[in-house]
Amino acid sequence: MDRRETARERFDDLEGAIGRLGNLSDEARADLTDRLTALRTCLEAERVADREELHQLGHDLRAPLNAIAGWAHILRLEATTAGTVLRAADVFDRNVRALTRVIDGYTADPGS
Amino acid sequence: MSVKSQILIVDDEEDSRAALEALLGTWGYATDTASQGREALEKAPLLRPSLVITDLMMPDMDGLALLNALQQEMPRVPVIILTGRASVDTAVGAMRQGAYDYLTKPVDLDRLRLLVEKALDRARTLDEITILRRRVKDVWGMGRLIGRSAPMQEVHRLIEQAAATSAPVLIHGETGTGKELVARTLHDLSARAVGPFVAVNCAAMPETLLESEIFGHERGAFTDARDRREGCFELAHGGTLLLDEVAEMAPGTQAKFLRVLEEGSFRRLGGKTEIKVDVRVVAATNKDPIAAMKEGAFREDLYYRLNVFTLAVPPLRQRAEDIPLIVTGFIEEFNGKYDKRITGADDATVKILMAHAWPGNVRELRNVVERAFIACEGDVLTPRYLPSTSPVAVAAPTAWSGDPDALTVPIGLPLREVEKQFVLRTLAAEHNNKTRAADRLAISTKTLHNMLQRWGLLGRNVATRTGP
Numbered sequence: 001m002d003r004r005e006t007a008r009e010r011f012d013d014l015e016g017a018i019g020r021l022g023n024l025s026d027e028a029r030a031d032l033t034d035r036l037t038a039l040r041t042c043l044e045a046e047r048v049a050d051r052e053e054l055h056q057l058g059h060d061l062r063a064p065l066n067a068i069a070g071w072a073h074i075l076r077l078e079a080t081t082a083g084t085v086l087r088a089a090d091v092f093d094r095n096v097r098a099l100t101r102v103i104d105g106y107t108a109d110p111g112s
Numbered sequence: 113m114s115v116k117s118q119i120l121i122v123d124d125e126e127d128s129r130a131a132l133e134a135l136l137g138t139w140g141y142a143t144d145t146a147s148q149g150r151e152a153l154e155k156a157p158l159l160r161p162s163l164v165i166t167d168l169m170m171p172d173m174d175g176l177a178l179l180n181a182l183q184q185e186m187p188r189v190p191v192i193i194l195t196g197r198a199s200v201d202t203a204v205g206a207m208r209q210g211a212y213d214y215l216t217k218p219v220d221l222d223r224l225r226l227l228v229e230k231a232l233d234r235a236r237t238l239d240e241i242t243i244l245r246r247r248v249k250d251v252w253g254m255g256r257l258i259g260r261s262a263p264m265q266e267v268h269r270l271i272e273q274a275a276a277t278s279a280p281v282l283i284h285g286e287t288g289t290g291k292e293l294v295a296r297t298l299h300d301l302s303a304r305a306v307g308p309f310v311a312v313n314c315a316a317m318p319e320t321l322l323e324s325e326i327f328g329h330e331r332g333a334f335t336d337a338r339d340r341r342e343g344c345f346e347l348a349h350g351g352t353l354l355l356d357e358v359a360e361m362a363p364g365t366q367a368k369f370l371r372v373l374e375e376g377s378f379r380r381l382g383g384k385t386e387i388k389v390d391v392r393v394v395a396a397t398n399k400d401p402i403a404a405m406k407e408g409a410f411r412e413d414l415y416y417r418l419n420v421f422t423l424a425v426p427p428l429r430q431r432a433e434d435i436p437l438i439v440t441g442f443i444e445e446f447n448g449k450y451d452k453r454i455t456g457a458d459d460a461t462v463k464i465l466m467a468h469a470w471p472g473n474v475r476e477l478r479n480v481v482e483r484a485f486i487a488c489e490g491d492v493l494t495p496r497y498l499p500s501t502s503p504v505a506v507a508a509p510t511a512w513s514g515d516p517d518a519l520t521v522p523i524g525l526p527l528r529e530v531e532k533q534f535v536l537r538t539l540a541a542e543h544n545n546k547t548r549a550a551d552r553l554a555i556s557t558k559t560l561h562n563m564l565q566r567w568g569l570l571g572r573n574v575a576t577r578t579g580p
Contacts, residue, residue, distance in 0.1 A: 059169060059196035063125055066196070066217035070131025073221050077138055084134075091127045 007043065011036075060102040064095035116142040117232050118159055122152040122166035122178065123194070128217075132165065139225060149173025153181055158388045160349045161189060163231050168195040168202065168214075179209055184340070188238045190231040194219060239308055239347065257290060257297050258441045259434035263426035267294065274421040275301035280373060282358075282418040283396040285425030288475030291396040292356060294425055299352040304392055307351030310344045314365075315357035323365055324381055326355070327372075333382025345378060348391045358395040358418075359404040366411045373417050393418070428470040428477060435466045438474065439481055443493070446485045454485060457493035464495055464529065469519075469537070535563055 018024075018032050071088040074080065119141045123129040129145050136143045144159055146152035150173055152166065164182060168175035179191045190212035195202055197216075206214045212231045215224060257267075274281050275298050283291045292311055299309045312325055320334065328343030344353055355361070361369065372378045377388040395418050397404065404410035428435070439457050447454060457465070461484075470476055484497040519537050535553060539560075542548040550560045564570045 055197050055199060062196040062217040063128065066194075066219055067125065067127035067131060069218035070128060070135065070221070074131060074134050074138075079138070087130075091131075095127060 011040065011043070057102070057106055061099065064098045064102075067091055067095050116140065117162040118142045118144065119228070120152060120156060120159055120161040120164045121145045122147075122149065122164065122170070122175070124148060124167060124170045128167070128194075135221065136228070139228070141228070149175070149178040149181075152178055153185070156182060156185060156189075157385050160186075160346070160387075160389065162235055163212075163228060164189060164191045165228075166191060166193055168193050168197065168206070176206060176209055179206070179211055183210055186342075188235060190235050192224075192227055192231060257293050258438050259431055260437065261426075261431035261434045263431050264434060267423065267425060270421070270423050271298050272301060274298055274423065277421075278302075278304075278392050279420040280392070280418045281394045281421040281423060282401060282415075283394060283423045283425060284401055285396075285398065286427045286471075286473055287398045288473030289425040289427055290474050291398070291425055292354060294423060295352070295354040295394045295396060298394060299392075302352070302392065304351050308348055309352050309354070310348040311354040311356060312344045313356045315360035319362040319365060322361065323368065326365070327368065327378050327380055328383075329381035330383045333380070337382065340380070343380065345372060345389050345391055346387065349389045350391075352392045352394060354394045354396060356396045357398065359397040359399045359401070359410045363411060366414050370411065370414045370417055373414075428473045432466045435477065436462050438477060439465060439493075442478055442481045443485065446482060450486065452485070452488075453491060454488055454493060455491050457481075457484075458495075460495050461493050461498065464498060467529065467533065469533075532563075532567060535560070536569075 015036055018029075018036070021029075024032070068091065071091045074084060075088050119136055121129055121132050121136070121143055122145070123132070124147050126147070129147065133143050133145055144155060144161070146155055149166070149170055152164070153173075156164070164178075166175045166178055170178075173181075175193045175195070179193065182189060182191060191210075193206045193211045193214040195206070195214055195216055203214050212234070213227050215227070257264075259265075259267075271294065281295075281298060283294050285291050285294075295311070296309055299305060312322075314322055317325065324333075324337070324341065324343065326343050326345060328341050328346055329337045331337060331340050355369070358366075368378070372389075373393060376390070377386045379386055397410070399409070401410055401415055401419075401422075405412055405415050436457075439462065443454055443456060446452070465477065465480070472479075480498065481493075484493050487497045488494075519534060535549075538552050539546065539549040542552065546557055546560055550557045553560065561570070
């Protein structure tokens with residue numbers, strides 16, 4: 001079970017518990033409900049942002065991998081020249097560095 | 113010269129773009145690249161790509177916007193989208209907007225190769241369907257280009273010579289001689305055979321419609337132009353365009369046509385973009401091109417531009433020895449078409465057919481043989497199946513541009529048939545003037561009148577061209 005599902009279950013428990021509180025005034029109940037709705041909206045926005053961030057990460061990783069895969073394929077062709085080998089080496093080098101930057105960006109401690 | 117399929121690669125990431133360019137090159141395709149969507153849109157009309165492969169996420173214009181714009185500009189060009197986002201909604205969005213397919217990066221190159229082949233195959237089929245839909249006439253109706261006579265051997269020799277080049281060709285010959293078939297054979301023998309063959313008849317439509325047919329039009333170019341339409345020049349890209357009855361084209365259209373021949377580019381009606389095409393042009397006319405030029409019907413500069421190769425298709429009367437072969441070819445074709453088993457035509461029928469002058473040429477011969485074939489109840493065509501006892505009654509002589517005073521009569525032709533042909537040819541030579549014809553034939557007008565009545569031709573203008 002991932003952490004977002006756990007958070008949602010806890011949120012539902014909390015909503016249920018509030019519903020069972022009998023001696024709350026209508027005003028207090030409405031206030032709590034509004035706060036809960038705002039929290040739910042907040043959680044949903046976070047979920048969408050998480051998903052978008054993951055897609056972006058996928059894209060940032062896949063683009064350099066695509067160049068590497070393409071040039072690896074070219075190197076396997078019979079008619080490959082020394083110039084092509086050097087160019088492929090440059091592509092590998094450049095894209096490995098790009099991948100490293102992407103991974104560093106995503107794994108860096110937010111406080112550092 | 114072989115015509116390679118042109119593929120436009122669009123990707124803002126240089127390393128991926130270069131890899132794809134190199135790979136497609138090794139797979140035998142011609143390629144061009146663009147690093148942005150807008151650059152691709154500028155290049156596309158000039159390149160006329162057979163396929164576009166584009167990245168999805170690009171800074172100025174993303175792959176979907178490019179796909180949308182390309183579909184407006186060139187709707188039959190397939191687009192393959194490469195995406196770094198492996199999500200279902202992206203894929204569904206691309207396919208819904210009309211992408212041929214999509215692949216997730218890093219691209220499975222074996223799959224890409226297969227997709228490219230399939231997409232190009234589909235594009236070719238769509239092109240072919242569009243061309244076939246636009247063809248008004250049945251190109252194959254005349255059968256293959258049959259003949260072993262000296263004039264036809266010369267035609268074959270010239271076709272082979274012209275097929276090895278991309279130079280324009282001017283074909284001239286009487287109506288029904290098979291000019292379109294000559295053009296089609298020229299195309300089939302050339303390196304452009306894998307490309308389309310598009311034919312347009314310039315005499316069949318008014319000037320504005322013809323220009324729209326040849327050059328295409330943009331939406332709103334004229335009152336009825338509700339949508340953008342590609343013209344024949346664009347449809348024939350990589351192949352051959354036949355402009356039949358070219359001397360019937362209005363002088364203004366001839367001037368535009370000349371410009372395309374000289375510059376290899378044109379604009380659609382109402383369009384601002386210059387479109388570059390690779391088309392071999394074949395023009396055909398049933399007029400004597402030099403005479404048409406002198407009369408002002410055919411622009412002199414256009415004539416000289418087209419006259420790199422001139423091919424004269426002989427009338428059937430100048431190659432009567434080919435008639436038995438042609439008739440056999442038609443019978444084979446009709447056996448398939450009508451599911452019959454007719455083995456051939458007997459000697460008497462062939463003699464009659466060879467004796468006729470055929471002013472409507474092979475087309476007229478075909479009509480006569482087809483009618484006899486349908487009427488035939490046995491397995492051999494005999495003279496009784498020829499319309500009205502002989503084809504001459506159907507195909508009255510005409511004032512064609514050949515030698516109206518000559519009549520070739522083979523040994524063995526029934527005397528009544530000789531008489532009939534002789535009388536009708538004389539009448540045709542006198543432009544249907546019965547008094548003058550009777551004078552030349554040294555018979556009375558009354559006798560001529562009786563003859564025509566006997567043949568069922570009284571009241572018919574035998575000097576009128578009977579070709580369709």
